[in-house]
Amino acid sequence: MPELPEVETTRLGIAPHVEGREIVEAIVRQPRLRVPVPDDLIERLVGSRIGTLSRRAKYLLLPLEGEGAGSLIWHLGMSGSLRIARLGELPKKHDHVDLVFDGGAILRYHDPRRFGFVDWLAGSQESDPRLVNLGPEPLSEAFDGERLYRLSRGRRMAVKPFLMDNAVVVGVGNIYASEALFLAGIDPRRAAGRISRERYERLAAAVREVLAAAITQGGTTLRDFVSGTGEPGYFKQRLNVYGRHGQGCRRCNGELRLVTLGQRASVFCPACQK
Numbered sequence: 001m002p003e004l005p006e007v008e009t010t011r012l013g014i015a016p017h018v019e020g021r022e023i024v025e026a027i028v029r030q031p032r033l034r035v036p037v038p039d040d041l042i043e044r045l046v047g048s049r050i051g052t053l054s055r056r057a058k059y060l061l062l063p064l065e066g067e068g069a070g071s072l073i074w075h076l077g078m079s080g081s082l083r084i085a086r087l088g089e090l091p092k093k094h095d096h097v098d099l100v101f102d103g104g105a106i107l108r109y110h111d112p113r114r115f116g117f118v119d120w121l122a123g124s125q126e127s128d129p130r131l132v133n134l135g136p137e138p139l140s141e142a143f144d145g146e147r148l149y150r151l152s153r154g155r156r157m158a159v160k161p162f163l164m165d166n167a168v169v170v171g172v173g174n175i176y177a178s179e180a181l182f183l184a185g186i187d188p189r190r191a192a193g194r195i196s197r198e199r200y201e202r203l204a205a206a207v208r209e210v211l212a213a214a215i216t217q218g219g220t221t222l223r224d225f226v227s228g229t230g231e232p233g234y235f236k237q238r239l240n241v242y243g244r245h246g247q248g249c250r251r252c253n254g255e256l257r258l259v260t261l262g263q264r265a266s267v268f269c270p271a272c273q274k
């Protein structure tokens with residue numbers, strides 16, 4: 001599943017090919033995505049230019065240039081990907097939407113499970129119901145250990161689902177929550193309200209570290225955005241705990257354990273995480 005680093009890598013990968021470019025054609029092969037593709041998508045896009053891309057949580061925002069022209073909000077769902085195809089490159093199965101730009105680049109959306117969507121942003125970023133209640137970006141200054149400490153007081157829920165709550169901080173999915181808790185030495189089962197401010201400072205630093213490392217690593221795969229093969233933006237990383245239950249801890253060589261927290265599989269080292 002694309003997580004925040006993959007979405008950010010996608011933004012960085014496609015931006016140079018689409019920003020400031022005019023859309024000369026839009027093709028919708030399959031309108032039945034998680035949200036149906038808007039009926040007026042083609043009409044409003046053709047002849048418009050794309051402004052500066054941005055990202056909020058796992059949403060990509062593609063503004064159209066010109067006052068009141070609106071913005072597309074794109075979510076990759078469980079299996080979606082956006083990449084740059086070249087004119088004449090035939091669509092494959094599950095290539096549902098193409099935006100064709102002057103100059104010949106095609107922004108092509110691929111999504112076998114169709115849990116992603118493209119839609120118009122409802123008004124502004126500040127008013128769209130999908131964005132309005134989101135917590136801060138994990139790589140922004142608004143996210144820190146103090147925030148985690150303050151919001152967790154009195155909370156009995158385990159720290160891992162707390163950290164994955166989008167109202168607390170956005171974009172910390174299962175992989176990065178698991179990895180950050182390992183780096184910070186915190187047991188994912190520990191009650192969120194019983195963790196000290198100092199340990200939350202370490203956890204916030206670990207969240208930033210794992211996400212920044214993943215984005216940096218994703219940057220090395222950027223050429224995949226313009227090749228015809230592979231899954232653009234999805235990259236294998238060296239993970240310490242996620243997906244490694246039953247294997248040895250990289251720090252102490254003890255066996256990593258699997259527990260379920262908030263309906264999500266959670267792997268941790270009982271010796272290194274307290």
Ligand SMILES: [Zn+2]
Nearest residue numbers: 249252269272
């Ligand atoms: Zn260990």
